[in-house]
Amino acid sequence: MKAITVVPGDPSSVATAEVPDLPPDDRTLLVEGELLGICGTDADIVEDGYGSPPPGEERLLLGHESLGVVREAPRGSGFSPGDRVAGIVRRPDPVPCGPCGEGEWDFCLNGRYTERGIKELHGYGSQLWRLEPEFAVPVDPSLGDCGVLVEPASVLAKAWEQTERILARASLRPRTALITGAGPIGLFGAMMGVQRGLDVHVLDRNDTGPKPDLVRQLGATYHTGEVTELPLRPDVVIECTGHGPLVFGLSEILPPASVLCLTGIASGSKEVSVDADEVNKMLVLDNSVVFGTVNAARRHYEQAVRALAEADRTWLERLITRRVPMDGYAEALHKGPQDVKVVVDLRS
Incomplete structure (x- = not known):
């Protein structure tokens, strides 16, 4: 499958390339990526070296603003094939600290949290990705492609x-x-x-x-x-x-x-x-x-879904001002004067 990767801090290393297929895992959702949002954090990773790849790896698979469709779901997970989901970005630290133990990893006290597409975990910038059910947020079908706005919201x-x-x-x-x-x-x-x-x-x-x-x-x-x-x-x-x-x-x-x-x-x-x-x-x-304030806990993603569903759909669609293919990721890091939100179409 194809994925967008980078050596953090080296803009010339941004590449869309074939990566190994995901191994079977009956504990996680298999999700087909649809759209990937780009924000200033991504530019900081690519250009300034913010963030880090998983331990022992040189390259980081990019992307933390996600939207995808479930293709396979474990029995009893609460999800079914065809469901649209957004992936939560942060994961609690392994200790865990008090807030992480209560599901409030956005208030992590010791900084040992990890983040998909940012800190020590690969992101969602690939044609397929796996996601633990507890870190998958159902996206209201009425949102359509505007579901990619859940994470920033x-x-x-x-x-x-x-x-x-x-x-x-x-x-x-x-x-x-x-x-x-x-x-x-x-x-x-x-x-x-x-x-x-x-x-x-x-x-x-x-x-x-x-x-x-x-x-x-x-x-x-x-x-x-x-x-x-x-x-x-x-x-x-x-x-x-x-x-x-x-x-x-x-x-x-x-x-x-x-x-x-x-x-x-x-x-x-x-x-x-x-x-x-x-x-x-x-x-x-x-x-x-x-x-x-920084980051968000699961309940904030759920609040965001409700707020977006309440908003005018036409207005939300106007926020997505440019779509690029996976090969256009590096160019999309730099907004033009007419851009609000630029997204990568993982389906193209």
């Missing part, structure tokens, strides 16, 4: 879940949400904010391309420019860029009892002058919370 499902847990500390109810960044992660953050009945605003640096219209079609408001010039003080901020100066700029517009959730990480190192004492005073006196 799960990150925002977790972000909103954790944000709402913090908001529940008081009787205040949020009315306004700001999402910074209008990439796929930001758009899912906005979609889920609208689904919660909030007045949603999205800030991005681009004023052309498909993003402004995608935000407006949600019923949200699109902004460009400096965050400190926005005509609002949001109760909730979901930060999706990882841009350090922006993160600290947000502290200037937060009202009392607000929540700022950080989901993004940016490469490089940007210096910014910050009055640390003033930021500390603001957080204390205003009862504000800033927290980070």
Whole structure:
């Protein structure tokens, strides 16, 4: 079968090649890959050496945003041939730590977790892959190819879940949400904010391309420019860029009892002058919370499936702006001005 592999950190090594067929395994699902989403993490693996192949191997089979069709399923697994599934990315550490033992591997304490297509486990970028039933998420058939969006949406499902847990500390109810960044992660953050009945605003640096219209079609408001010039003080901020100066700029517009959730990480190192004492005073006196979130547990994938099924199908389809064959993976790592989500068609 064909698979997309790389030596992490060597862009010239990206290749679609024949790999050995999967051995029989009556404990796992045999899945025929359909689509594979590409995100910034994949570019970091290919170009910067982030991630690692399985121990003792040189190459990593890429891909963590998956969609496939079950071809074989163990009896009693809860799955049948023909079911569409997405594969969970992270696996608990072998010890396991407390959170991993409770199925919350997204809160792993010792860092010994593994991740499909990222850290010490081969990914989903192949024509066939095997998947443990407990790490397979059923995808609503009505989603069609938009089921490939489940994994990135799960990150925002977790972000909103954790944000709402913090908001529940008081009787205040949020009315306004700001999402910074209008990439796929930001758009899912906005979609889920609208689904919660909030007045949603999205800030991005681009004023052309498909993003402004995608935000407006949600019923949200699109902004460009400096965050400190926005005509609002949001109760909730979901930060999706990882841009350090922006993160600290947000502290200037937060009202009392607000929540700022950080989901993004940016490469490089940007210096910014910050009055640390003033930021500390603001957080204390205003009862504000800033927290980070990464990855997702199984329940967040399930939340993502429900949120996507509730969304407008036509809107979701507009997020997938480009499809490439397996041989086009290296080119697809670099988005064009009209791209939102680029996917690899494993069937072509």
